[in-house]
Amino acid sequence: MDQIAINTSQNVNINFTLAGIGERILAFFIDLIIKGFYVFVLFWVMRNILDYSDFTRGMDGWSLSAFILIITFPIHIYTLVLETIMEGQTFGKKLMKIKVVKIDGYQAGFGDYLMRWIFRLVDIYSNSGIVGIITMVASKNHQRLGDIATGTAVISLKNNVNxxxxxxxxxxxxxxxxxxxxxxxxxxxxxxxxxxxxxxxxxxxxxxxxxxxxxxxxxxxxxxxxxxxxxxxxxxxxxxxxxxxxxxxx
Incomplete structure (x- = not known):
């Protein structure tokens, strides 16, 4: 397994095992399933309990798009919010026992998670993840563009004691x-x-x-x-x- 040496705040180098590309992809799909389940429940409630047609009656295309964006907003900020409050993890990452860390040894902050979240548009969503996979394979520390931009990497916690x-x-x-x-x-x-x-x-x-x-x-x-x-x-x-x-x- 590839490793990365991180210089901690105590000025001591510690080796961490880098998360494998497969682990990161599985974590992504676990999160995708969670978000999909949220959308399913949301629209089931809208259709069977709240009568979806009452909310959308008379809406033009732009209004309908804005309405859908608002009610699905949690899935769009899912990664950003969870990585911020769970210190570099989402539910998918937690299940796969991987975590986002700063290479310089400091704790990643909201700005780092925000930049990684923005770069997902390039790394993942604009090309079915091709750019992200290519950069992870090509880069020394398995970094996608968002990681390179923020000086972060994703490490495995499986061989480390909690x-x-x-x-x-x-x-x-x-x-x-x-x-x-x-x-x-x-x-x-x-x-x-x-x-x-x-x-x-x-x-x-x-x-x-x-x-x-x-x-x-x-x-x-x-x-x-x-x-x-x-x-x-x-x-x-x-x-x-x-x-x-x-x-x-x-």
Whole structure:
């Protein structure tokens, strides 16, 4: 499987498996089925319950087109809305366990999802998906034009442990946290810290531990001399404190 190295906000490279073209196509068709089901239910209700003819009686062609556009509007913004609120996933992508991410390591924002959504007109709808497939095959990171324009890629989550699992730590009932500043971190920050810390411990890579420590100290605005722990103890405490304050306790 092809992989992509993403430089995270902690300035550490992590390899992710790129989503296959087949997975992306299947996710698209799953979403298409969901949208088709919505249209079916919508027009069934209009015809059998609300009497569709009452709404359209006397409408000219333009008015009828506008009416249809309005009632089907949710399917047109389906991808944009879901990728925005589900952080790079639609229901189809979620079922296929794939996700849109920024190559530079930052979280994709609404502007990125909007640009990808607009480019779907070129990548998918204007040519039955031919342009999108060709660019995904030809590009290094399986990117369609919308991905290239926004600096995003679609990765597979199948071989990665879910974020909500990787950040969990066993906490004792009487655990007392040390650094309330950990709330400045995000789930993704903690996942990255924990993954790289575990890798560094296995290989005894002190350089990564030093870099992780320095980055955490910077984000939490701590004075290095005031930390009463070794670097390894400090990172463990930060992870546990985050779990304590966010309630993510297994």
């Amino acid at each position: 974020i909500s699992h990787t950040i969990l730590e066993q906490l004792k009932e009487d655990y007392v946290p040390t650094f309330p500043q950990v709330i400045l971190l995000s789930d993704n920050d903690i996942r990255i810290i924990k993954e790289n810390f575990q890798k560094a411990l296995k290989s005894d890579d002190r350089q990564i531990i030093n870099r992780l420590t320095a980055r955490i100290v910077e984000i939490l605005k701590l004075e290095p001399d005031s930390i009463p722990f070794t670097q390894r103890q400090f990172i463990r405490v930060v992870i546990k404190d985050y779990n304590f304050y966010t309630g993510k306790d297994s």
